[in-house]
Amino acid sequence: MSPFPRWRILLLSLLLTCGSASAADRSVPAAHAPAAAVQAQRPGHAAIASANFRATNAGLEVIAAGGNAFDAAVAVASTLSVVEPESSGMGGGFMAVLRRASDGREVFIDAREVAPAAVNTKDYLNSDGTPNRDAALNGPLSAGIPGEPAGLAWLAEHYGRLPLKQSLAPAIRTARDGFEPDSRLRGAIAERADDLRRWPASAAKYFVDGKPPAAGKLWRDPDQARTIELLAEQGRDGFYKGEVARKLVAAVRAAGGNWSEADLAAYQVKERAPISVDYRGYRIVTAPPPSSGGVAVAEILNILRGVETEKLDRAHRIHYVIEAMRRAFRDHNDYLGDPDFVKMPLDMLLSPYYADGLRQSILPDKATPSSMLPSSAARDPGPHTTHFSIIDKDGNMIAVTSTVNYTLGSTFVAAGTGVLLNDEMDDFALVPNKPNVYGLLGSTANAPKPGKRMLSSMTPSLVIGADRTAVIGSPGGSTIITQVLEGILAFIDGKDASDIVAQKRYHHQFMPDRVDVEPGVFDAATTGELERMGYTLHPREPWGFMNVVTWDHRDNKLDAASDPRRPSGLGKVQ
Incomplete structure (x- = not known):
């Protein structure tokens, strides 16, 4: 890790001498008034918002059978593995923030993928020393050891009410009996057709008579059904040991990969x-490293907490939000990585005193060029991720963001398993200071090592207030962070679930030094004022697929909504 600038060392020393909390002190946040209010109340009904109606219905089916939010999460995630493989699956991983109603326990579940023991950065270089993008993105070398199956078994064992077998039943049934693929899945298969055809098991799974599955036709996935059945019957060992593990390793090694059965057997959920941060009467509970998202959201909110944004016109409110984004993204990649491998100055980054200093560097009516701040570059873990949010009748909550990284991950299916592997190895800084597929750089804090977890922007979050609570998250690569931030701000401003997921978005990530904007996000006056301040506004197509559940404690009402930008999503209250 590069040395801290002198002013940061001085500030860090000051914070430590002032008695700031250590990482160990944050194991479970102390009771807060909003949390106590939530714990004392039960909604009496459940709500789920996910990216696919079949997954939402699977979760509600499990809840109707006596399961809780955590059992429903198993059902939703496993069903998404079948019906939305372009975004997540058994060959990938997830991050989740949950709150258990019975005792108020809040915990982050890290089921992120890890590098295999035989990882070697030379495998991702061409003969001339330049990055080999194909090895990093396609085929078995691009795949980390999956975490999702272990994570689902962990949720069922430690937090669920039902046997794992019962919660996985909807996914098994869907894979075995078949379903009609939606336009997103058909489009993803067509988009990655050339890569899929490189691997016989991938072509056999995703093509029907040499073509992507047709609209309105049943599509079955018997190999994945069998894999999930073994997970259901044997728990995590059904995937990480025995028949499935042997098939995974044999397929990976036959195609030039480097997994071993020991890699699979050693995988552990963490x-x-x-991370918990207070903002305007709400407590935001969000993802710690190896996610960069929660640290960035907390840093942004700490900066904004010292600005009387309600007294500003819209352009100047947006100005302060963008500048807070710029500074948080400046920090997040330099310092963050897998906490089991990298020592991080979280006390500094999460401190309100540190935010005070950053806020003082913001000019009230002028953009700060990123070139005037110490240089850095943010990493983008890829746009093709998925998120779902759940609150059950007892008030249990869970926010889950799951991914295989790029569209259809590595495009490599391990023969005989139906498991599509991720391409998360590209989320490491495989070649320091060389761009990944998105043209962005990485740092040594995120360099690959055996058993290490790659940095992510996934930001599953809970927003807990005395009157209202929300479960929120989204896919979208580096834009996940700003989407979740803008969703949190909208919720605190009083918007309902439908308005939150539908609101138009803007994004700044330090470099490139521009503000990405959805069409129509700013009116003409706001656009003109931001440009006068020195911002470059960069139009781009709509992004993200946010799924939100809200709980109004005043009338004990749940609401759920899925992002209208894409078809197939469903937020549903039962």
């Missing part, structure tokens, strides 16, 4: 302390 429980970590979530």
Whole structure:
């Protein structure tokens, strides 16, 4: 890791001498008034918002059978593995923030993928020393050891009410009996057709008579059904040992990969302390490293907390939000990585005193060029991720963001398993200071090592207030962070679930030094004022697929909504 600038060392020393909380002190946040209010109340009904109606219905089916939010999460995630493989699946991983109603326990579940023991950065270089993008993105070398199956078994064992077998039943049934693929899945298969055809098992799974599955036709996935059945019957060992593990390793090694059965057997789910930050009477509970998202959201909110944004016109409110984004993204990649491998100055980054200093560097009516701040570059873990949010009748909550990284991950299916592998190895800084597929750089804090977890922007979050609570998250690569931030701000401003997921978005990530904007996000006056301040506004197509559940404690009403930008999503209250 590069040395800290002198002013940061001085500030860090000051914070430590002032007695700031250590990472160990944040294991479970102390009781807060809003949390106590939530714990004392039960909604009496459940709500789920996910990216696919079949997954939402699977979760509600499990809840109707006596399951809780955590059982429903198993059903939703496993069903998404079948019906939305372009975004997540058994060959990928997830991050989740949950709150258990019975005792108020809040925890972060880290089921992120890890590098295999035989990882070697030379495998991702061409003969001339330049990055080999194909090895990093396609085929078995691009795949980390999956975490999702272990994570689902962990949720069922430690937090669920039902046997794992019962919660996985909807996914098994869907894969075995078939379903009609939606336009997003058909489009993803067509988009990655050339890569899929490189691998016989991938072509056999995703093509029907040499073509992507047709609209309105049933599509079955018997190999994945069998894999999920073994997970259901044997727990995590059904995937990480025995028949499935042998098939995974044999397929990977036959195609030039480097997995071993020991890699699979050694995989462990991690429980970590979530990040908690107070903002305008709400407590935001969000993802810690190896996610960069929660740290960035907390840093932004700490900066904004010292600005009387309600007294500003819209352009100047947006100005302060963008400048807070710029500074948070400046920090997040330099310092963050897998906490089991990298020592991080979280006390500094999460401190309100540190935010005070950053706020003082913001000019009230002028953009700060990123070139005037110490240089850095943010990493983008890819746009093709998925998120779902759940609150059950007892008030249990869970926010889950799951991914295989790029569209259809590595495009490599391990023969005989139906498992599509991720391409998360590209989320490491495989070649320091060389761009990944998105043209962005990485740092040594995120360099690959055996068993290490790659940095992510996934930001599953809970927003807990005395009157209202929200479960929120989204896919979208580096834009996940700003989407979740803008969703949190909208919720605190009083918007309902439908308005939150539908609101138009803007994004700044330090470099490139521009503000990405959805069409129509700013009116003409706001656009003109931002440009006068020195911002470059960069139009781009709509992004993200946010799924939100809200709980109004005043009338004990749940609401759920899925992003209208894409078809197939469903937010549903039962």
